[in-house]
Amino acid sequence: MATKTEFKNPVVRWVDDRLPVFTYLDHEYNQFPMPRNLNYWWNFGALASVVLILMILTGIMLAMQYTPHVDYAFESVERIMRDVNYGWLLRYLHMNGASMFFIVVYIHMFRGLYYGSYHAPRELLWMLGVVIVLLMMATAFMGYVLPWGQMSFWGATVITNLFSAIPWVGDVIVTWLWGGFSVDNPTLNRFYALHYLLPFVIFAVVALHVIAVHITGSNNPKGIDVQVPRDTVTFHPYFTAKDSVGLVAFLLFFSAVVFFAPNVFGEPDNYIKANPLQTPPHIVPEWYFLPFYAILRAVPDNFIGGWVTGWMGVTFVSAKLAGVIAMFGSIAVLFLLPWLDRSKVRSARYRPVHNAFFWVFLVDCFVLGWVGANPAEGMFIWIGRVATAWYFVHFLIIIPLVSMIETPRPVPASISEPVLKEKA
Amino acid sequence: MRRLRSIAVVLAMFAAGATGVWAAGEKIEIPDRDWSWNGPLGSFDRAELQRGLQVYTEVCASCHSLRLLAYRNLAALGYGEEEIKAYAANYEVEDGPNDQGEMFLRAAIPSDRFVPPFANEQAARAANNGAYPPDLSLMTKARKNGANYVFALLTGYQDEPPEGFQLMDGMYYNKVFPGHQIAMAPPLFEDGVEYADGTEATVERMAADTTAFLAWAAEPELEDRKSMGIWVLSVLAILFVMTVAVKRQVWSDVH
Ligand code: HEM
Numbered sequence: 161m162a163t164k165t166e167f168k169n170p171v172v173r174w175v176d177d178r179l180p181v182f183t184y185l186d187h188e189y190n191q192f193p194m195p196r197n198l199n200y201w202w203n204f205g206a207l208a209s210v211v212l213i214l215m216i217l218t219g220i221m222l223a224m225q226y227t228p229h230v231d232y233a234f235e236s237v238e239r240i241m242r243d244v245n246y247g248w249l250l251r252y253l254h255m256n257g258a259s260m261f262f263i264v265v266y267i268h269m270f271r272g273l274y275y276g277s278y279h280a281p282r283e284l285l286w287m288l289g290v291v292i293v294l295l296m297m298a299t300a301f302m303g304y305v306l307p308w309g310q311m312s313f314w315g316a317t318v319i320t321n322l323f324s325a326i327p328w329v330g331d332v333i334v335t336w337l338w339g340g341f342s343v344d345n346p347t348l349n350r351f352y353a354l355h356y357l358l359p360f361v362i363f364a365v366v367a368l369h370v371i372a373v374h375i376t377g378s379n380n381p382k383g384i385d386v387q388v389p390r391d392t393v394t395f396h397p398y399f400t401a402k403d404s405v406g407l408v409a410f411l412l413f414f415s416a417v418v419f420f421a422p423n424v425f426g427e428p429d430n431y432i433k434a435n436p437l438q439t440p441p442h443i444v445p446e447w448y449f450l451p452f453y454a455i456l457r458a459v460p461d462n463f464i465g466g467w468v469t470g471w472m473g474v475t476f477v478s479a480k481l482a483g484v485i486a487m488f489g490s491i492a493v494l495f496l497l498p499w500l501d502r503s504k505v506r507s508a509r510y511r512p513v514h515n516a517f518f519w520v521f522l523v524d525c526f527v528l529g530w531v532g533a534n535p536a537e538g539m540f541i542w543i544g545r546v547a548t549a550w551y552f553v554h555f556l557i558i559i560p561l562v563s564m565i566e567t568p569r570p571v572p573a574s575i576s577e578p579v580l581k582e583k584a
Numbered sequence: 585m586r587r588l589r590s591i592a593v594v595l596a597m598f599a600a601g602a603t604g605v606w607a608a609g610e611k612i613e614i615p616d617r618d619w620s621w622n623g624p625l626g627s628f629d630r631a632e633l634q635r636g637l638q639v640y641t642e643v644c645a646s647c648h649s650l651r652l653l654a655y656r657n658l659a660a661l662g663y664g665e666e667e668i669k670a671y672a673a674n675y676e677v678e679d680g681p682n683d684q685g686e687m688f689l690r691a692a693i694p695s696d697r698f699v700p701p702f703a704n705e706q707a708a709r710a711a712n713n714g715a716y717p718p719d720l721s722l723m724t725k726a727r728k729n730g731a732n733y734v735f736a737l738l739t740g741y742q743d744e745p746p747e748g749f750q751l752m753d754g755m756y757y758n759k760v761f762p763g764h765q766i767a768m769a770p771p772l773f774e775d776g777v778e779y780a781d782g783t784e785a786t787v788e789r790m791a792a793d794t795t796a797f798l799a800w801a802a803e804p805e806l807e808d809r810k811s812m813g814i815w816v817l818s819v820l821a822i823l824f825v826m827t828v829a830v831k832r833q834v835w836s837d838v839h
Pocket of ligand 1: 212215216217218219220221222223226237251254255258261296299300301303304305306307355356358359360362
C-alpha cells in the first residue's frame with residue numbers, strides 16, 4: 161500500500177486520511193492485478209465467501225426462533241418451517257447452503273490440486289484453506305445435530321464415540337464432550353454454542369486466507385508467475401464481471417435445489433424425532449462426509465492393532481483408533497502436500513503423468529463416497545480398503561515419485577505469450 | 585488425456601448411480617405415481633385434500649396423531665372459519681389452570697394443535713398390541729420415496745402371505761413394509777368412508793386421497809415454494825443473460 165489513492169468525495173477523503181480503508185479496497189479490489197488467463201474454476205473462492213456470508217445471515221435468523229433443548233428442538237425447527245414467515249425459506253437456504261458450501265469448497269480444492277496452487281510461494285495460503293475445511297466440517301457436523309432428528313442423534317453418537325478410541329483417556333474425553341454419559345441435552349447445548357461460534361472463526365481464517373492470496377497474487381491455469389504488466393488485468397471491472405457470471409450461474413443451481421428439491425441432499429430419517437432407544441437400520445452421515453466415513457471404516461480389525469499387539473503383546477492401536485487416525489490422516493496429508501510435490505512446474509497441464517494420476521485420484525474420491533454411503537459389508541469392505549489405500553498411496557508415493565521422475569512438457573514463457581502469438 | 589477424462593467421468597457417474605441400487609439388501613418395487621403436486625408447476629388438488637382429511641379423520645385418527653398441524657391450518661384446504669371452528673369443536677383439550685387452580689377440559693379451537701388419539705406413547709402401545717402408530721405429520725418426508733411409499737403401503741396388504749412366510753401373531757403381511765410384517769391392520773376397505781362429495785370410495789381412491797392429505801401436512805409450504813421458485817429462477821435467468829453480456833463487453837478489449 162505504498163501509494164495512497166486520491167478520492168474526490170471529501171467525506172471519503174477525510175476517513176481515508178485517518179483510516180485508509182478506501183485506499184485498501186481500491187488497491188485490493190479495484191486496481192488489483194489478476195492474471196488475465198484465469199478460467200471459470202477461479203470463481204469458486206468468491207462463491208465460497210458468498211456462501212459463508214449467506215450461512216451466517218440465515219443462521220442468525222434461524223437462531224432467533226430455534227430452541228436448543230432435546231424436548232423442543234425438533235418441534236422448534238418444524239415451527240420455523242410452518243409458522244415463521246418465510247421460515248421454510250430460511251431453513252432450506254441454511255440446510256442446502258451447507259451442501260453448497262462443500263460443493264463449492266471441494267471444487268475450489270480440486271482446482272488447487274490440478275493447477276498446483278499449493279506450490280511455493282502459496283504453501284501457507286493452501287494450509288489456511290485446509291484449516292477452513294476442517295472448521296467447516298466441525299461446524300456442519302454440529303449444525304446437523306441441532307434439528308434433533310434420528311440422524312442428528314445417531315450421527316452425533318457415532319462420531320463422538322470415535323474419541324473413545326484414544327488410548328487411556330478416550331472414555332474420559334467422550335464423557336467430557338457429551339457433558340454426561342450419552343448424547344443428551346448438555347451435548348445439544350454445547351453443540352449449539354459452538355455451531356454459533358465456529359462460523360465466525362471460519363470468517364477470521366478466511367480473512368487471513370484472502371490476505372495471503374493478495375500477497376502472492378492468484379495462481380493461474382498455466383501455473384507460471386506473472387512477469388510483465390501485460391500478463392494481468394485489473395480486478396475491476398474484469399473479474400468483478402467474470403465473478404458475477406459465475407455467481408448468478410451458481411445461484412441458479414442453488415435456487416433450483418432450494419425451491420424444487422430442498423431435501424435431495426438430506427436423509428428422510430432426520431424427519432423423525434431423535435429416539436435414543438431406536439437405532440436406525442443404516443446410519444449415514446451427510447454426503448460431504450461420506451469419503452471420510454469410508455476411510456474411517458476401511459481399516460481392518462487386525463491391521464495396525466493386530467500387528468502391534470502381536471509384536472509387543474499390548475494393544476496400543478485398536479482397529480477403531482487406526483480408523484480414526486486414517487480419517488484425520490486423510491486431511492493431515494493435505495497439510496504436507498506442498499512439500500510432497502517437488503515438481504518445479506505447477507500446473508498439471510504440462511505434467512502428463514501427474515495429470516493422469518489426478519483424474520484417477522478424483523475417481524478414487526467418488527468411489528470412497530460411494531462406499532461411505534453403503535453398509536460396510538460384502539464387496540464394499542474390499543473396495544473401501546483399496547480406495548483408502550490408494551488415497552494415501554497417491555499423496556505419499558505417487559505425488560513425490562512422479563514429481564521427481566517426470567519430465568514436464570515445455571511451459572510457455574509468459575502468460576500473455578500464446579495469446580499474442582495467436583493474434584500475429 | 586481426453587479418454588482418461590471421459591473414463592473418470594463415466595466411473596464417477598457409475599459410482600453415483602450405483603449407490604441407490606446396492607443400498608437396500610432386498611429391492612422392493614415402489615411404483616411412481618403421477619401426483620398432482622409433482623413437477624416444478626405442481627400444486628395440490630383441494631378436493632383431493634378434503635377427501636384425504638375425511639379419511640384421516642374417520643379412519644387413521646383413531647390411532648395416529650398429527651401433532652404438528654393446527655386446526656387453523658385447514659384454511660389452506662379451502663375451509664372457511666366457521667367450518668374449521670366446527671371441526672375443531674369435535675375434540676377436547678385440557679386447559680388451565682383456571683382461577684381455582686384446576687385443569688379443565690374444553691372444546692378445541694382453531695389455534696389448537698390436532699388433538700392426539702392417545703395421551704402418550706404407552707397408551708398408544710397398550711391399545712395397539714405393543715406397536716406404536718407413528719405421528720403422521722411428516723410421514724411423506726420421513727420415508728424414502730415418501731408419497732409413493734405411503735400409497736404403496738396402504739394398498740400393499742395381501743390376505744395370504746406367500747408360501748413359507750412366517751407371519752407372527754397379530755401381524756399383517758404387507759408387500760412394501762420393510763420385513764413385510766406390519767402391526768397395522770389394513771386400515772382401508774371398499775366404502776370404508778362415505779365421501780362428502782359423492783366420490784366412489786375405492787381402496788385406491790382413499791389411499792391416494794389420504795396420501796395427498798399427508799403430503800400437504802408434511803409440506804404445507806410446497807405451493808408457495810414452487811411458485812416463488814419459478815419467479816426467482818426467471819429473474820436469475822434474465823440476470824444471467826445480462827451478466828454474460830456485460831462480461832463479454834468488458835473483456836472484448838483483452839483478447
Ligand atoms: C459455516 C457456516 C455454517 C454451516 C456450514 C452450517 C451448517 C448447518 C447445518 C448442516 C445445519 C443442519 C440443517 C438441517 O438439517 O436442518 C445447521 C442448522 C442450524 N444452524 Fe448452521 N451452519 C453455519 C452457520 C451458522 C450460524 C453462523 C448460525 C447462527 C448464528 C447457525 C445457526 C443454526 C441453527 C439455529 C440451526 C438449527 C436449525 C435447522 O436445523 O435448520 N448456523 N447449520
